[in-house]
Amino acid sequence: MPIRKLSKLLINQIAAGEVIERPGSVVKELVENSLDAQATRIDVAVEDGGRQLIRISDDGHGIPPDELPLSVEPHATSKLTAAEQLAAIGTLGFRGEALASIASVSRLRITSRATADGKAAEAGAALEASGDTVGQVTPWAGAPGTVLEVRDLFLNTPARRKFLRTAPTEFGHINDTLKRIAMVHHQVAFKLSHNGKTVFDLPADQDQALRCVSLLGKDLEDELMLFEHEDLPDRGGARLWGLAGQPSIARATGKGQYLCVNGRPIKDRNLAHAVKEAYRGLMPMDRFPVAVVFIEIDPHAVDVNVHPAKAEVRFRNPSHVHGLVLSAVRQRLLGSDLTPSASLARQGGFQDSNFRGVGPGGTPQAPGAGAGLSPNVSTDAFVDFFKRMDPREKGFAYQEVRKALAAEDPSAIESDEASLMPSANDSSTQAPGASLKPQTVLQVHKSYLVTQDDDGLVIVDQHALHERVMFETLRNRVLGEGKPLESQRLLMPVIVDADADQQATLEQMQPLLEKIGVELAPIGPEAVAVHAFPSFLFDRGVEPDTFITDLVTKADAGQLDLSNPNVQESALHEVLDMMSCKAAVKAGDKMTEDELSELLAKRHEIDRSSNCPHGRPTTLRLTLKDLEKQFGRT
C-alpha cells in the first residue's frame, strides 16, 4: 500500500480519539472553553447520557462571526500566541484541538454573540459542522455568549459509539467532570440538567468552602475539616487549601477525592497517595478518605501539557508537593477529635455547628470556628477561637487570623499580634480532651472499657487503644528520636526456620530490623539465628521465632514494600504496627483498675488515639443527647 497523507477528517478523528473519549470529555472541553471566555454562568443540558445532546450555554465573551469557521479548524486557538506561554499556561485550554475534534465526530452547532470591550455585538452568528463538512456562517439573534450543541456524538465512528456505556453511567461521568470543575470555579454559576431534570444549580459567587460542601453533599458538612497551609516563599510559596473528611465517612473508591492544581482539576497518583498517607492508621487501608485539596503553585513549577485531556500534570518537584499535602492534611487530622459517634443520627446544620472537629477535642466550638465558610462572623470571635486552639494547630491557623484581621482593619494587626503570639506558645493551653477526665472505668467482657466524659458515654476497645498507644510510643522512639528500639541480646540464639528465599527477604529487611532492635544471621541453608530481640517484646511474651516467622510471611505476601526506599517509612509502620498488635493487651485480658486508668489517661496523651493503627476506631462516643433521645426524655 502506498504511503498517503491522511485526510483532514481522519486526522481530526484520530485526535478526537485522544481528547474526546466519551460524552464527559466533551463537557470538560467545552466548559473549559466557556471558562476561558470568562463566563459567569454556565448551563449544561444533557440528553440520554450525552449521546443525543450536550448543550453548553454560557455568557462569556463569545466568538465574532468572522472567526467562527476558524474555530472548528484543528490547532486553531485564541489562547496561545507564543511558544514562551506554553511554559506557564494560564488558560484551561491551549491546544486548539477540542472544537475541531468534536466537530469531526458529531453534529456540532455553534451559536455565539460576541462581546468586545464590554459591549455586546449587535447580532450573533451560527455555524454548523459535522465530519469534514463545515457549513456557512448564518446570522443568529440571541443573548450575548455562546451556545454549543453537540448532537449524535460518535455518529461517524461506530466503534466508539458502540463502546459507550449506559446513559446513567455516561451521565455519571459528565456529572463527576462538571463537579470537579465547578468546585474550582466557585465564582461561576453552574447548572446541570439531564433529560430536562435539574441535577444541580449552583449560584455564582459562592464561597469556596460552601461550594465544596454543596457538591460533596450537605449531609457531610459536619464531617469536613478545613485546612490551609502556605509554604515558605523561598521554597516556592505554594498555597494549600482544602477540606479533610472524617475517617468515618471514608469511601470504598477514590471518588470522594478532589485534587486541583492552579484551578485545574487533576488526577495525580502522587498526591492521592499523599492524602491517603496522611490518613494512615486512621482508617482501614482499603478505604479512601473524602478530601478536597487545592494547590496554588507557581505555574513554572508544574507542566500541564502532559496529556491531551490535561487530566494529569507533572510537578517539577513532586516529592516536595507530596510532602506539603501530607503534612497539611496530617496536621489537621492530628489536631482533631476523630472519635466517631456511636449514633447514626447527626444533629446540627452547617451554620450552627460549622465544621465538626475544628474545635479541639470536641470541646464546644467558638462561634466562627468555620470562619472560612461564613465570612461575616466577627473577627473577635475568630481570634478568640484561635486563642483557645491547640498550640500545634495554631502554627498555620495564625496566618488565617492575620489575613482576616488585615481584611477587616489593617492597623489592628500590629496591636493584636503582641497579644496573640505569646498565647501560641502558651503551655497552659488545654490539650485536646484534657477536660474529659474519666471518673470511673468499667471493663466489660474483659474487652471493652466504658467510661464517661463531658459529652456522654465513651466506649473503648482495650486492644485497639493499647495497640495505638504502643504504636505511637514505638513510633516516637524509632522515627522521632531516630533511635533503634532497645534490644536484649540472647544467651543462646533462637533458631528460626527460613529457606533461601526467606533468608533473602530478611537480608533485604536488614536496615528495618536494625531499627527495631532485631539482630539475626543465617545459620545454615534452612535457618536463621536471632541474636538480639527488642526487650519490650520479651516482656510482653512475644517470642522471637513466631515474630520472625510472621514478619517473613507478611513480607512474602507483599504487605511490606521494601524495594522502594521512599516507602521504607510505611514498611516500618507496618512492622511497628505488627509489634504493637502482638504486644498489646488482647480482648479477654483482665485488666486491673490501675491499668485501666493508665490506659485511658494515655488516650489523651498520644496522637491519633481515635483509631488503632489498622484504622479501626478505638473509641465510640454515645452522647448525652443520643441517650436522651433513645430514652424519650426530650
Add this chain to the structure above:
Amino acid sequence: MKVICDRGALVESLNVIGGVVAARTPRAALTCVKLSAGPDGLSLSATDGEISLRLGTARVETSEPGEALVPADKLQQIVRESIDPTLTLHTEQDVAHITGQDSKFKVFGQPVADFPAIPQFKGDADFEVTAGELHRLIAMTIFATARENSRYAINGVLLERDKKKLVVVATDGHRLALAKGTCKPATDEAASAIVPTKALNLLLRLFDDADQTVRVKIADNQILFATDQAELSSNLVEGNFPPYKDVVPKDGDKKAALSTDLFISGVRRAALLTNEESKGVRMAFAPDGLTLRSRAPEMGEAEINVDLAEFVGEPIEIGFNPGYLLDALKVVDENQVHLEFKAPNKPGVLRTGPNFLYVIMPVNLQ
C-alpha cells in the same frame, strides 16, 4: 475413718499441700486432698497429674483408720477459720464431718477410688543431700527460669549430679544462673534431670529443718524427693537443656569486684528512671569506679556512682536490664561480687566464690 488432729499442724500441712492441688481441672478428684489415716498417723496426698505430694501430719490420734477424698479448698478454709485447738475429722462414705467445740461441718467429697495412684519412693536413693544445701541450690537458680517459653526445657531447672558434685542450672535465654553444691551419692553413675519449676517451689516449702536429709531418686522420667515426713514426685520436663557450659564465657578480661550492698543500691536507684521501652541501665566500669546511668524518654535521667573494690583491664561501658541484675544480687550470699566482661555486646559474668555463677546478656544501648 476418724481422727482427732491438732489444728495448727493441720493448717500447716494443708497450706503446703494446697500448692499442689490443680486450680482448674474438670477432674473433681484432682481438686481434692486425700486423707489416709493409719496406725502411724494421718497423711495428706494431692496431685495435679504431674506433680504429687504426700505429707504426714503430726499430732494426730487415729481412732478409726480409713481413707477419704475431701475438696482441698473447703477443707483448708474450714480448718484455717476454726478456733478450736483440735478438730475431729470423721468420714462416712464420701461425706466428711469436721467437728469442733461449737461447730459442725458436713462436706461432700469424692469416691476414694477416683484418686489416681501417686508414685511411691521405693528402694534406695540415688543420692542424699541436706535440705539446707538443696534449698540454697534451688533458691539461687530458680528465678532465672523461663516462663511459658516455647522451648519447654528452659521452663524447668536442670539438676546434674556427677559423683559428689551437684549442679543446678536455670536460664531463660537472656541470663543463666548456676549453683554448685555437694551431695552423698549412692552410685557413681552421673545423672541429670530437668525438673519443673512448680515442683521445686513446692520443695522449698517442705523444708523446715536445714539439717534433715533429702533422698533423691531419678527414674522412669520422674524425680522423687523424700524426707521423713514428705514425699514429692514430679514428671521431668522433656527435651534437651541448652549446653550451658558453652555459654559461660571464659575470656572476660575486664574484671571488677564490688560490695554487694552498694551494687544493689546503685542498680535499684538507676532502675527508677527506666521504662518499658527503655529499661537498660548503662554501666561504665573504670579503675576509678562504676557509673550507672539510665534514661527514660519523657521521664528523666539518673546517674549513680559506685565504688569498686577492684578493677582490672580496659574501661568498658555495657548495658544491662537492671531487673536481671537484681534477681541475682538478691540471692547472693556473700558481701562482695565479682564481675567479668569482654565487650559491650558479649555476655557479662557475675560470681560469688566458687559456688555461684550468673551469666547475663547485655542490652544494646544507643
